[in-house]
Structures are given as structure tokens and as C-alpha cells.
Amino acid sequence: MPNFQEKALVQAHEQLAPDIFRLTVHSPQIAQASAPGQFVMIKSSNTSDPLLRRPFSIHDVTSGGMLHLLYKVIGKGTRCLQNLSPGEQTDLIGPLGHGFQFSVQEPACLLGGGMGIAPLLYLAKSLQNVSSPRQDHQILLGARTSVELAPLVDDFQQLGYTVQAATDDGSLGHHGFVSELLEEVLPSVRTVYVCGPHPLMAAIARQCQAADVPCQVSLETHMACGLGACLGCTIYAPDKSYRHVCKHGPVFDANEVLWTL
Amino acid sequence: MDAVKTIPKADLQVNIGGLPLRNPVMTASGTFGYGREFENLVNLHRLGGIVVKGISIQPRPGNPPPRIVETSSGMLNAIGLENVGIERFLTEKVPYLKTLRTKVVVNILGDSLDEYAYLAEKLSGHEGIHALEVNISCPNVKKGGVAFGVDPEMAKAVTAAVKTATDLPVMIKLSPNVTDIASMAQAVEQGGADSVSLINTLIGMGIDTSSRRPKLANVIGGLSGPAIKPVALRMVWQVAQAVSIPIVGIGGIETAEDAIEFLLAGATAIQVGTANFYDPQATEKIITGLHQYLYEQKEICVRSIIGTIRLGSST
Numbered sequence: 001m002p003n004f005q006e007k008a009l010v011q012a013h014e015q016l017a018p019d020i021f022r023l024t025v026h027s028p029q030i031a032q033a034s035a036p037g038q039f040v041m042i043k044s045s046n047t048s049d050p051l052l053r054r055p056f057s058i059h060d061v062t063s064g065g066m067l068h069l070l071y072k073v074i075g076k077g078t079r080c081l082q083n084l085s086p087g088e089q090t091d092l093i094g095p096l097g098h099g100f101q102f103s104v105q106e107p108a109c110l111l112g113g114g115m116g117i118a119p120l121l122y123l124a125k126s127l128q129n130v131s132s133p134r135q136d137h138q139i140l141l142g143a144r145t146s147v148e149l150a151p152l153v154d155d156f157q158q159l160g161y162t163v164q165a166a167t168d169d170g171s172l173g174h175h176g177f178v179s180e181l182l183e184e185v186l187p188s189v190r191t192v193y194v195c196g197p198h199p200l201m202a203a204i205a206r207q208c209q210a211a212d213v214p215c216q217v218s219l220e221t222h223m224a225c226g227l228g229a230c231l232g233c234t235i236y237a238p239d240k241s242y243r244h245v246c247k248h249g250p251v252f253d254a255n256e257v258l259w260t261l
Numbered sequence: 262m263d264a265v266k267t268i269p270k271a272d273l274q275v276n277i278g279g280l281p282l283r284n285p286v287m288t289a290s291g292t293f294g295y296g297r298e299f300e301n302l303v304n305l306h307r308l309g310g311i312v313v314k315g316i317s318i319q320p321r322p323g324n325p326p327p328r329i330v331e332t333s334s335g336m337l338n339a340i341g342l343e344n345v346g347i348e349r350f351l352t353e354k355v356p357y358l359k360t361l362r363t364k365v366v367v368n369i370l371g372d373s374l375d376e377y378a379y380l381a382e383k384l385s386g387h388e389g390i391h392a393l394e395v396n397i398s399c400p401n402v403k404k405g406g407v408a409f410g411v412d413p414e415m416a417k418a419v420t421a422a423v424k425t426a427t428d429l430p431v432m433i434k435l436s437p438n439v440t441d442i443a444s445m446a447q448a449v450e451q452g453g454a455d456s457v458s459l460i461n462t463l464i465g466m467g468i469d470t471s472s473r474r475p476k477l478a479n480v481i482g483g484l485s486g487p488a489i490k491p492v493a494l495r496m497v498w499q500v501a502q503a504v505s506i507p508i509v510g511i512g513g514i515e516t517a518e519d520a521i522e523f524l525l526a527g528a529t530a531i532q533v534g535t536a537n538f539y540d541p542q543a544t545e546k547i548i549t550g551l552h553q554y555l556y557e558q559k560e561i562c563v564r565s566i567i568g569t570i571r572l573g574s575s576t
């Protein structure tokens with residue numbers, strides 16, 4: 001698989017909610033080679049603290065070699081990233097890892113929680129190019145509150161999708177967890193793609209297994225390189241052997257992951 | 262870049278105890294996989310050498326997660342020596358490594374003298390394997406689990422066992438978690454080591470205050486990155502005064518200036534470790550920077566600056 005290290009110029013840096021940002025960079029080589037579910041490693045500062053690159057799933061790819069990342073300011077790395085302004089240069093390595101298998105079974109359900117929504121936009125766009133009419137796909141998105149969720153719901157609606165939303169505080173859509181929306185749509189879909197907090201993905205994986213619907217999950221871990229060299233991004237497979245998120249993933253069949261120890 | 266092209270190229274060749282390198286810049290074990298992981302990002306043929314991920318007789322699964330955590334200007338890791346084992350290394354990794362026009366050093370690790378000797382013998386006589394680096398920071402199972410690398414007699418014994426088992430140049434990688442690094446270097450020199458590389462990681466830990474749990478599942482792990490460079494440099498300097506075999510400096514090197522500090526302190530070559538993770542181009546930038554430095558210093562050969570730190574009054 002080809003990957004590149006690219007100096008990328010920041011084109012836009014949009015604030016979607018108090019702590020949520022969308023970064024658009026001109027990164028033609030990585031954009032051209034990428035597939036939904038893959039990720040990039042980005043150096044968020046030129047100093048040695050924070051030292052390591054941070055992994056971000058590819059949120060979207062648009063014409064002219066534009067790569068979009070969606071992130072929430074959580075720690076040292078994302079606080080540095082937040083300071084990038086249009087015209088400044090950043091440094092990316094990608095595309096990395098194995099993305100979603102999306103040539104398989106239609107129609108699909110795309111289920112995202114919080115920043116886990118990021119890779120699903122690129123996936124939703126790519127699904128438009130395969131056979132099912134887009135109305136058949138189910139998009140279920142959840143977040144804490146409307147302020148954080150509404151701008152993301154909007155992105156999917158602009159692609160022509162109908163979105164079901166869920167918020168923890170009931171300020172948009174269903175009052176509760178996005179996983180609670182799945183039960184109803186599960187009989188009508190043949191694949192579920194999910195990305196979000198670990199407990200959410202574990203719950204969805206259980207539901208899909210019970211209904212015998214294939215489920216793909218996009219996992220997140222700490223990693224130092226993203227290239228399969230540091231061996232730091234370990235998860236458990238069901239037989240308690242290890243898998244590395246950067247190489248075997250970040251997208252896994254839900255049955256390849258041990259959800260509870 | 263244009264300015265760099267116009268300067269005359271210096272002679273960067275060095276010899277690490279029978280291992281000739283085209284330049285003194287290598288990659289450190291455990292930070293560069295088996296080389297191929299970086300083939301799209303680094304011109305591997307340009308490197309002085311590649312030290313591959315440590316190999317044991319049996320494949321090792323490694324430690325439970327979480328295995329890594331970032332620290333101020335560094336990182337802690339407790340990977341647990343995960344590797345494919347010698348059989349898969351020879352059949353799956355060596356065919357690619359031997360296509361590279363660079364020197365390949367295989368890092369080995371074991372639980373007993375017999376295991377080290379077995380690995381050394383098994384890795385000898387293969388096209389594409391040019392030297393061994395011996396990780397002596399592993400516990401000696403037969404001696405109650407004390408690391409070979411913290412006891413001079415055990416370190417000497419493991420060196421002798423490996424030397425007896427192979428004709429390849431043998432580099433012993435020293436642990437910094439000792440009181441007197443110079444006496445460890447002297448012990449392995451007496452054991453017949455062709456060179457020493459130092460330092461391995463410094464043992465550290467971190468605690469998540471909200472959960473009160475250790476940040477690494479293994480509780481303790483190895484600290485690496487720019488944070489450890491001053492310690493590494495001090496140890497290289499001390500070892501340089503204690504032994505006559507070549508020294509390979511390791512520890513937080515990310516720039517040419519870092520590398521040059523180690524050469525001035527007495528290292529004949531250097532290894533880039535953690536920097537490969539966040540700046541895969543670090544090795545190539547260091548090679549370019551060495552030419553630039555030697556030109557500015559009016560030197561034509563990198564060997565003429567080794568150990569030339571100026572001590573005493575500046576007047």
C-alpha cells in the first residue's frame with residue numbers, strides 16, 4: 001500500500017462547535033491514494049512537546065487534493081492543532097491502515113458517536129457510487145448535545161441522506177444513546193459500519209452479532225508511528241492474541257475484536 | 262537544499278568493530294520494524310545501517326495494552342519484545358533486507374546464555390545479515406530474572422557466548438539502568454565485544470491520576486526520545502574514556518546537531534530511535550547535516566571529529 005509524507009498547506013480551519021474543528025489541508029498525494037476508513041498521522045507542533053504525531057481518520061476528500069480532518073480539542077496534541085491557521089504548513093503521513101470494506105452488502109447502516117462520526121462522511125460519500133439508492137442507507141449519529149451534532153448531521157443531509165440523530169440531553173433527535181436507534185433499522189440493513197467510543201462499539205457489535213448482520217468497527221488507540229513499527233497500538237482478538245490497529249485496522253470486522261475481558 | 266548540493270561531499274565512512282558503514286547513521290532496534298515499514302518514506306539505501314526489531318528464538322506476543330504513553334519530550338514503552346521469532350525472520354524478512362544496499366544489523370535477545378548463542382549461530386552465514394547487536398537488558402531466567410545487562414560478569418558471559426557462536430561483528434547494547442556504565446562497557450570489552458551501543462531506554466513510569474492506574478499495563482516501561490539525550494550523551498562520553506572498542510551512540514537523537522554531539526563525545530556512529538516515529542526523514546536529514554557541518558568545520562572526513570570534544574578552559 002502506498003503511503004506518503006506530505007507537507008500540506010492549511011486551506012481552512014473551521015470551528016463547528018465550542019471544541020470541535022474541521023481542518024482542511026491541501027495534501028494531493030495522500031488525498032488521491034486514500035480510501036474511507038484510512039487515517040493520517042499529523043505532527044501538531046514543531047516542538048518536541050507534544051513529541052508524537054497524532055492519528056486522525058480521514059473525514060473527507062474533496063476535489064483539488066483537499067483532505068479534511070474532524071477533531072475535538074481534548075489534550076496537548078489537539079490544542080496545538082487548533083492553533084494552525086490557513087496558509088500555514090503542516091506535515092502528514094498517510095494514507096495508513098485498512099479502511100472500510102464497502103463493496104459488500106447493501107443497504108448499509110452508518111452509525112457514529114461523537115468524533116467517531118468523522119470517517120463516516122467519507123464513507124457515506126463513497127457509498128453514493130455503489131448501487132443502492134441512497135435513501136436505503138441508514139445514517140444514525142449521536143453526540144452529547146445539539147450544538148456538537150447539528151453541523152455534522154447537516155453534512156450528511158447535504159449528500160441527500162436522511163439522518164436519525166440522538167443526543168445525551170435530548171436537544172436534537174432521540175433523547176438517549178444512538179445505539180438505541182439501531183434496533184429498529186437493523187432488520188432493513190445488511191451491513192453496519194460503526195465508529196465511536198469503545199462502549200458504544202461494543203454494544204453495536206453485540207446487537208449485530210445477535211441479528212447476524214455483518215458489522216465493521218473503526219478503532220482508535222494511542223500509537224507512536226502508524227506504520228507498524230512501534231507495535232504500541234495493540235488490541236485483543238477474541239482468542240486473546242494481539243492485533244495492531246495501525247496495520248490490521250483501524251477498521252476491523254466486529255467479530256475479530258475481543259470486546260470484554 | 263540547493264546550497265547543500267553545492268558543498269563538496271565529505272568522507273562519512275566509519276568502521277564499527279569490523280562492520281564498515283558508508284555513513285555513521287543507523288536506525289535503532291524497535292523503532293524501524295524490519296525496514297520495509299519505512300520503504301515509502303525513507304531512502305533505505307542511503308542509510309549507514311538498519312538495526313532490525315529484536316529477535317528471539319520463539320515468536321513473542323508482547324505485553325498487554327496500553328503499551329505506550331507520551332511524556333514531556335519523550336515516550337514510555339512496554340512493548341514486551343514482540344517479534345516474529347527467528348524462523349519467520351529468516352524466511353519472511355531477510356529476503357527483503359538483502360535487497361537493500363545498506364548494512365543490516367540483527368538485534369537478538371534471550372533468556373539464557375544458550376539462547377543467545379543459538380541465535381548468534383543461526384543468524385550467521387546469511388547474505389543480508391552483516392552484524393549482530395545483543396540486547397542484554399533481558400532478564401536471565403536461570404539467575405532469578407536479573408537482567409544480564411546490570412551485572413558485569415553476566416554481561417561479559419553473554420558477550421563471550423555470542424562471540425564464540427558467530428563470526429559476525431558483535432555489538433553489545435548497554436542498559437543505562439546501572440550505577441556505573443563504564444564498568445559495564447569494560448566487562449563486555451573483556452568478553453570480546455567488537456563494539457558497544459548505548460543507551461537502551463531508561464526505566465520509568467506514569468500514573469493516570471483520575472483512575473489512579475498506571476499509564477502502562479506493564480506499570481513500568483522504557484523512556485526514550487529527546488528527554489533522555491543528555492543522559493545518553495554523558496554515558497557515551499564516560500564509556501569513551503573507559504574502552505577502546507568503537508561506540509555507537511543512541512538516545513534522543515533527532516537532528517544532525519544531536520548526532521554530532523555524540524560523535525564529539527566519542528561515538529563512532531549513532532542510531533536514531535524514537536525520532537523515526539515522528540520524523541521518518543530524520544536519518545536522511547542527519548546525513549545531509551553531517552556533510553554541511555564537516556564543510557563548515559573544514560573537515561573532509563567524519564572520522565577526524567570523533568572524540569574531539571574540547572575540555573578545559575576555552576582560552
